[in-house]
Amino acid sequence: MRRLTTGRRTAAAGSAVLALALGATACGGSPGPASGKELGGQTVTVAGVWTGSEQKNFRKVLDAFTEQTGAKTVFVPTGDNVSTFVGSKIEGGNAPDVAMVPQVGVLQQFAKEGWLAPLSQKTATTAGANLAEVWKNYGTVDKTYYGLYFKAAHKSTVWYSPSAFEQAGVAEPKTYPDMLKAGHTLADSGLPGFSVAGEDGWTLTDWFENIYLSQAGPEKYDQLAAHTLPWTDASVVTALTTLGEIFKDKQLVAGGSAGALRTDFPGSVEQVFGPEPKAGMVYEGDFVGGMAKDDFGKKLGEDAKFFPFPGVGSGKTPVVSGGDAAVVLKDGKNQKAAQRLLEFLATPEAAAVWAGAGGFVSPNKDVNPASYADDTTRATAASLVAAGDTVRFDMSDQAPAAFGGTKGAGEWKLLQDFLRDPSDPKATAAALEAAAAKAYKN
DSSP: OOSOSSSOOOOBOOHHHHHHHHHSOOTTSSOOOSTTSTTTTOEEEEEESOOHHHHHHHHHHHHHHHHHHOOEEEEEEOBSOHHHHHHHHHHTTOOOSEEEEOOHHHHHHHHHTTOEEOOOHHHHHHHHHHSOHHHHHHTEETTEEOOEEEEEEEOOEEEEOHHHHHHHTOOOOOSHHHHHHHHHHHHHTTSOSBOOOTTSHHHHHHHHHHHHHHHHOHHHHHHHHHTSSOTTSHHHHHHHHHHHHHHTOTTTBTTHHHHHTTOOHHHHHHHHHSSSOOOSEEEEOTHHHHHHHHHHOOOBTTTBEEEEOOOOTTOOOOOEEEEEEEEEETTOSOHHHHHHHHHHHTSHHHHHHHHHHSSOBOOOTTSOGGGSSSHHHHHHHHHHHHHGGGOEEOHHHHSOHHHHSOTTSHHHHHHHHHHHOTTOHHHHHHHHHHHHHHHHTO
């Protein structure tokens, strides 16, 4: 996944990257005089998946930490597989002090391997006051609080071209039937309803998760995420049937299923906001807005807008999220400075630094809305915070990677197969259950 904040990456990082990063100068430049600043002369190494503008903007947060404490900071890119990268560094005696973990399943693995130190009481207290309880739950393993959620993604946003809507005479949909009707009206005016990134299986899991959370409700969503409810449950078949109604409709999917399966996520955004539009809407997270702005020069709120993924049937409007949690590694060389960094990341001041730079949403309710760079991001952040404990973390990111996070396997592949032929939801549910049982080993 381009990201983005939910853990898919395509680049791999080897040990040479770590060696170069550890030899580099600090993100924050000079660590400041040792006297007068509590961590002057100390260094904190932070490992994370972020590249490009995300890494650049996170470095601004680390700069602010340096300014406040005097600590020097070094950012180490991990590549796609955070677990493998961190595990190899621990084994080699060169563990980073802090890691930014993009998946609940990976955080749980780290805790069960005994790699993590609990959050300090100060961090836990601060986070308890400004994060919804659900974020603490996702950062907790066996009743110990390890992971501080710093960056979030709002993955229940549908992005559209206002000019395409205006040309077709379409209003912003408020209900699920209205969204499908808008797609058909767009098609009648010359543009299919949706660009679907079928080449990237993770986008299809996100489609399913929003429909399932709304139709089945949070309790069953949690059960399915933990695989205490089988994928053959009637609620799964119902959600797949609903999703299949979109997938089989050539008016709703640009290029039909064959075209969608050749479209990756960046391509799906380009099909709506690029120079040659091929669809009127694209479903994905708030990060679509950043791409529309940075890659295609669109002005958010004018040339690119979003509406919340509508509730399905009698269900409520879903709010599915992803996020990156900061954890302290036990084998890091600077425990004190690492814990101090997390204490800083728990504050609204730290989040405000990245909020002002753009491409960022915080789950921290105490972040001043004025900190965000534009009204559109401000609205997505407000929606995420307002959802409180009804937010549900991306289901595939909670699953074992073999089922929920591997290209060409598990849920990703099976939903691609379903996009290709959505005629038998029950058979797809059975295939999903077989793959899940193998991966969860239950």
